Amino acid sequence: MSTTLALRTVSKAYPSQAGPVSVLDCFDLEVLDGEVLSLFAPNGAGKSTILALLAGTLNPDDGVAGLVDGGGNDAVSMVMQDFTASLFPWRTTRENIALPLEVRGVPRSERDRRVNELAEQLELAAPLSSYPYQLSGGQRQWVAIARALIGKPSALLLDEPFSALDYIARLQAQERLAQFLDTQGVTTVLVSHGIDEAILLSDRIVVLAGPPVVTVGIVEVDLPRPRTVAMHHDDGFVAVRRQVHELFLAAVDHRRPA
Numbered sequence: 731m732s733t734t735l736a737l738r739t740v741s742k743a744y745p746s747q748a749g750p751v752s753v754l755d756c757f758d759l760e761v762l763d764g765e766v767l768s769l770f771a772p773n774g775a776g777k778s779t780i781l782a783l784l785a786g787t788l789n790p791d792d793g794v795a796g797l798v799d800g801g802g803n804d805a806v807s808m809v810m811q812d813f814t815a816s817l818f819p820w821r822t823t824r825e826n827i828a829l830p831l832e833v834r835g836v837p838r839s840e841r842d843r844r845v846n847e848l849a850e851q852l853e854l855a856a857p858l859s860s861y862p863y864q865l866s867g868g869q870r871q872w873v874a875i876a877r878a879l880i881g882k883p884s885a886l887l888l889d890e891p892f893s894a895l896d897y898i899a900r901l902q903a904q905e906r907l908a909q910f911l912d913t914q915g916v917t918t919v920l921v922s923h924g925i926d927e928a929i930l931l932s933d934r935i936v937v938l939a940g941p942p943v944v945t946v947g948i949v950e951v952d953l954p955r956p957r958t959v960a961m962h963h964d965d966g967f968v969a970v971r972r973q974v975h976e977l978f979l980a981a982v983d984h985r986r987p988a
Contacts, residue, residue, distance in 0.1 A: 733798045734917040735761035735784050735806070735885050740793035742779060753779045755942040756793070761885070764915040768928035770974060771938035772982050777921045780943065781808065781887050784919060797884055807878035808887040809871075811894065816874050817862045823873050824858040830881040848876055852910055868899040875907070885917040893923065901959045904930050908957050925974050929967060930957050937977035939984035946984065947977040 737759040743750040753776045761767050761784075769777045782788035783795040785808045797805060807830075810816060817826050825832075827848070828841040836844075849858060854876060856869040865873065871891060878886060891907075892900045908931050911918060922928045928935050935949045953966050961967045 732763045733760045734763045735759075735796065735919065736794070736798050737780065737783060737790075738794045740783060740790045740795050742783065742788070742791050752942045753940065754783075754790075757943050759936070759945075761917060761919055762933075764917055765933040766911055766918040766920060766931050768920045768922055768932040768935045769938060770922060770925070770928055770935050770978060771940070771943075772978075775938050775940040775981070776943040777938065778889065781889055781919065781921060784885070785887055799884070805884040806887060807881065807883040807885070809874050809878045809889065809891050811890045817870060817877075819862050821861075822858065823854075823856045823860050823862075823865070826862070826873055827858075827876045827880055829877060834881070844880060845876075848880055851914070852876055852879075853906060866899075868895050868903060871895065871903070879916070883916075885919065888918065888920045890921055890923060892927070900924075900927075905958055907931060908955075912955050925971050925978075926959075926962055926967075928974065929953070929970050930959065930961070935974055937974060937981055939981035944984070946981045947973075949973045949977065 737757055739756045739758060740754050741752070741756055742754045743752045759780065769780060771777050779788065783790055785806050786796050821829070824842070824845050827845050831841045831844065845858065852872060852875070854872055856865050856873055862870055871894070875891065892903045895903060904927050911931065920928065920931055929951055932951050935951060937946045937949070938944065939946050949970060951970055953961070953970065
């Protein structure tokens with residue numbers, strides 16, 4: 731498989747009163763075309779910095795980051811944790827989803843057609859005529875995801891997209907997203923703090939430690955699809971969970987001072 735997104739010998743440091751703090755130092759990451767790759771690491775390891783570099787909202791100090799084909803970072807869509815703040819309260823669900831197409835000058839009839847089509851694919855429960863204040867947290871998050879997908883990006887970046895949802899809503903959302911990604915083949919990078927969520931959605935899970943960021947290990951998730959939460963107790967699922975958990979503990983130990 732070819733590579734869609736990459737960080738190649740990327741270095742990034744942030745200023746501080748004590749001097750520059752290195753978050754990445756000649757770090758490499760490859761995201762294959764059509765795969766779902768999860769980044770799993772302790773808090774503060776540098777996951778959000780990696781997403782920002784891939785999205786093009788942050789420039790590396792050294793190295794190359796972003797789309798490999800040079801298609802431009804406008805072909806990378808990102809969904810943040812704070813989805814409520816990302817929606818415009820004066821725009822309807824339809825208008826919020828269609829915003830990227832409107833900015834590009836896509837005619838109204840074509841915008842409506844594509845919104846209708848995507849809403850059906852995502853099984854969007856939110857009425858398209860509703861406003862954000864009329865929606866539940868889960869519905870607002872799906873509107874944010876739909877808006878990220880409406881332009882048919884080369885890659886989708888998700889920063890803990892379901893962390894604000896309650897347990898049942900989170901499980902339901904994970905299954906729906908897994909089904910959509912299975913059928914659409916969108917190259918996706920997911921930051922998650924849930925092992926089961928990462929396993930359910932991913933083809934590979936990269937366990938990181940830092941800063942500066944290092945790769946502790948990579949777990950191939952060779953489980954059958956479609957995947958559902960009912961698989962959580964299957965032997966194969968449990969075996970992958972054990973692998974990721976052991977690597978995560980190694981990542982935590984990596985951060986402890988000697």
